[in-house]
Amino acid sequence: MKELSQIAQAVQASTTMAIDALFKQMKAEGVDVIGFGAGEPDFNTPDEIKACGIAAIENNVTRYTPAAGTVELRQAVCDRMLADCGVAYKPNQVVATSGAKHAVYLALRALINPGDEVILPAPYWVSYIELIKMVGGVPVVVTATEAEHFKLTPEKLAQAITPKTKAIILNNPSNPTGMMYDKKELEGIAKVCVDNDLYVVCDEIYYGLVYDGRKFASFPALSEEVKERTILINGVSKSYAMTGWRIGYACASDKVAKVMANYVSHSTGSASAISQKASVAALTESQEKIEEMRKAFEERRDYIVERMNAIPGVSCIKPEGAFYVMMNIEQLIGKTIQGAEITDDNSFADAFLKKGLVAVVPGAGFGAPNFVRWSYATSMDNIKEGLNRLEKFLAG
Numbered sequence: 001m002k003e004l005s006q007i008a009q010a011v012q013a014s015t016t017m018a019i020d021a022l023f024k025q026m027k028a029e030g031v032d033v034i035g036f037g038a039g040e041p042d043f044n045t046p047d048e049i050k051a052c053g054i055a056a057i058e059n060n061v062t063r064y065t066p067a068a069g070t071v072e073l074r075q076a077v078c079d080r081m082l083a084d085c086g087v088a089y090k091p092n093q094v095v096a097t098s099g100a101k102h103a104v105y106l107a108l109r110a111l112i113n114p115g116d117e118v119i120l121p122a123p124y125w126v127s128y129i130e131l132i133k134m135v136g137g138v139p140v141v142v143t144a145t146e147a148e149h150f151k152l153t154p155e156k157l158a159q160a161i162t163p164k165t166k167a168i169i170l171n172n173p174s175n176p177t178g179m180m181y182d183k184k185e186l187e188g189i190a191k192v193c194v195d196n197d198l199y200v201v202c203d204e205i206y207y208g209l210v211y212d213g214r215k216f217a218s219f220p221a222l223s224e225e226v227k228e229r230t231i232l233i234n235g236v237s238k239s240y241a242m243t244g245w246r247i248g249y250a251c252a253s254d255k256v257a258k259v260m261a262n263y264v265s266h267s268t269g270s271a272s273a274i275s276q277k278a279s280v281a282a283l284t285e286s287q288e289k290i291e292e293m294r295k296a297f298e299e300r301r302d303y304i305v306e307r308m309n310a311i312p313g314v315s316c317i318k319p320e321g322a323f324y325v326m327m328n329i330e331q332l333i334g335k336t337i338q339g340a341e342i343t344d345d346n347s348f349a350d351a352f353l354k355k356g357l358v359a360v361v362p363g364a365g366f367g368a369p370n371f372v373r374w375s376y377a378t379s380m381d382n383i384k385e386g387l388n389r390l391e392k393f394l395a396g
Ligand SMILES: Cc1ncc(COP(=O)(O)O)c(C=O)c1O
Pocket: 039, 098, 099, 100, 101, 102, 125, 171, 174, 175, 203, 205, 235, 236, 237, 243, 246, 247, 248
């Protein structure tokens, strides 16, 4: 038989899958394991939003919508972006998609020709690197160290640019690091992007989950010239605990939004009509529940960071947003713990799961070797027990 597509074959299965598969197998076998791998809130979708979804079905809102989404949803996105992020879009500049992940894919589809380079700051969300490859682009990874608070500097960005560079992916606040760029830092990066005529795919899906009273600075809100080269990615999955509803959106210039909408119309077709209706409720009704969830995440973060830094052998810097923390395990490399030799983050995660009964995600898949990611989108009881187990595992 003839060979499959080379582009398709180059796409890697998620590197986080091996640990996750083992975790699920152990759980199914009745082993008392605790998972910190989840990339989704443990909260249920708020009742008012669910009620809108149910009403949508009962009212027969069950048909195709325009490919880019209903005008009602696109207007709700515009209003929310203006209110929360201070950036003004028109409904024809918004494209609703089946999840924010698909919005990233379509943004790259709209921008990238085969061979174009896309700068990807590491640590990065696992899907970005594969998405770049899926559109025929070439990922150029630029690493930001823990000492740099995992944040790309304008100098490092400038050094990575070549005549082939077309775009950069920025994720703020970041999965997996939880770090957040402030306005000044963004301005430094934006200047390099404008000077070098780069597009910016800016994924701000965690903008509603920021802590310590910080003010979130949205990238396209910096200036008109920044906005016109930005494709803003956002969605309801994280802030509204709606991961399974599959609604994301992109905001961009008229031209880019039109190209993306054409892709939607010939691939997935419009996102679910029912989910779009529920998302309108999420974006337009009281944001009180969202604030309750945000506060719960902040409390968990405070607890996890303090305990982690008190345990010998590991450390972390304090995340400023999202619901992840990167634990530095450099000091453990080369040691034998509970009979297992720790050579890297993968062997640590494997041993911690098998002997410590806790699942965390190895950092290598995020371009961050010698780190493991804990998600604190889980109950405080689980967090306490997970850290007790870490202490015991390392002491043994
Ligand atoms: C940075 C980032 N962007 C996008 C997504 C995907 O969101 P969605 O579930 O809406 O596709 C995730 C999910 O983990 C994420 O962490």
